[in-house]
Amino acid sequence: MGSAITEFVHAALGRGIARADIVRALQQGGWSAREIERALDCFVESDLPLPVPRKRVSGSxxxxxxxxxxxxxxxxxxxxxxxxxxxxxxxxxxxxxxxxxxxxxxxxxxxxxxxxxxxxxxxxxxxxxxxxxxxxxxxxxxxxxxxxxxxxxxxxxxxxxxxxxxxxxxxxxxxxxxxxxxxxxxxxxxxxxxxxxxxxxxxxxxxxxxxxxxxxxxxxxxxxxxxxxxxxxxxxxxxxxSPMEARLRAHDARRVEDLVQIGARVEQYYRNEGVLPPSLQDLDANPATYIDQKTDRVTAEPYHYRVVDATHFEVGAVFTLPGGPVDGKGAARRAQPGETSFWQHGAGRVVFTIDAARQDPVAR
Structure with a gap:
């Protein structure tokens, strides 16, 4: 039948010994209550003169x-x-x-x-x-x-x-x-x-x-x-x-990410040429300054870009909700030292002014 205690219980039940007497005998033999209970559970309580084994678990x-x-x-x-x-x-x-x-x-x-x-x-x-x-x-x-x-x-x-x-x-x-x-x-x-x-x-x-x-x-x-x-x-x-708010914030985060890329490409153009590009299309002539996304991914409106003077330029977009680097994965990932709050914005049209020469951006 298996273990020694199970064989003992089987033999005792076969001789008609009461379960209570079997428990006392096993306890005197040093078996624990858990072991005794498991051994007795191997057999069904029945009126038959022979012990009836309980179906064993096969692990199907x-x-x-x-x-x-x-x-x-x-x-x-x-x-x-x-x-x-x-x-x-x-x-x-x-x-x-x-x-x-x-x-x-x-x-x-x-x-x-x-x-x-x-x-x-x-x-x-x-x-x-x-x-x-x-x-x-x-x-x-x-x-x-x-x-x-x-x-x-x-x-x-x-x-x-x-x-x-x-x-x-x-x-x-x-x-x-x-x-x-x-x-x-x-x-x-x-x-x-x-x-x-x-x-x-x-x-x-x-x-x-x-x-x-x-x-x-x-x-x-x-x-x-x-x-x-x-x-x-x-x-x-x-x-x-809400899911709708999350979707709107994701759109704003992509706008911030696009503006970060535009600003970086314009600064790279300034370092290469010594002047600011008149328009974003002028960046496409060089692979190092090429911009893939010049328009809003949702509204298809072109992102704002304007040359202010010899070293300053503006980039901007229309945002749906207030936010900033903490709400935009791209902006937070690409923020430069000292610029943690630079890309914070309100709802509506927001323009950021960047000094390409001194890299001292100011948002307005």
Missing amino acids: AREAFLFLMLFASLYTAAFALASVLFDLIHLALPQPGDLTHGTIVSLRHGIATTLVSFPLFLFMGRVVAREGVRNPGQRISPVRRWLTYLTLFIASVAVIADLITLVVRLLEGEVTLRFGLKVLVVATMAGAAFLYFIMNPDRDQASPPSEPRLSPGARAGFAAMILVVLAALGLGFWYAG
Whole structure:
């Protein structure tokens, strides 16, 4: 039948010995309650004079698929939710030098991932619970055991690493509210996963209830988890803005990027020729100064360019929303030292004046 304890239980049941007497005998032999329970669960309680073996779990491909999907969606949702919470902390408690655009992009990706993975996790949890009712042996599946203990290992490592980082920051005197909130997020999520798998007493039982149900503590935990996810997503949508606003800001960011390229090409032309180009078309004669985008990508209107004097020129565009380098990926990436706020703009027509000789731009 397998192990020594299983063979003993099989022989004892075959002789008609009561299960309670078998438990006492095994306890005297030093076997743990978990080992005794698993051995007894290998046999169905029956009126037959012989022990009836319970169907053993074979680890089918379908079972592996269900558990892999369940735990994969759990990991994805957990990491995505942590990313959303981290981004919300960055936006609520900004530090000097933070680029809001990068945080907003990360926040949107986190929201999208959470919106897909979290409902999938809830759905797969329901499917697995129903499968456990129809096929009780699945609850002691080796696939489930391995993934459960892998989750416990990951959660334990996360908590340990979190505590080590906290102690290091404490010793260095660099603990801030923002850092403390991040530590709290990691510790709470990892600790919740650890406690759920440790304290869930039914996860290894081969004889579950007739229908899937949660303990009061598990129900409260799931309710709290759903509330946290909904609150995080609500705040995320509030900070990230509506999809229409995001689209308009993306258009403005491309306009800023185009103006940055135009300004750089005009300055390169000035360094090569010693004079400013009369028009943007004059830049096309040299591959080093060629400009691919001279018109607005949305409205098809030409970008503003005008020579002010021998060294100064203007570039401009019509923007939809107020913004600047923090809202435009291209502008933020190409900003020169000391020009962090140069490409900030309001809504409407904005013109930037640049000194090609001294590289001392002024926006107006």
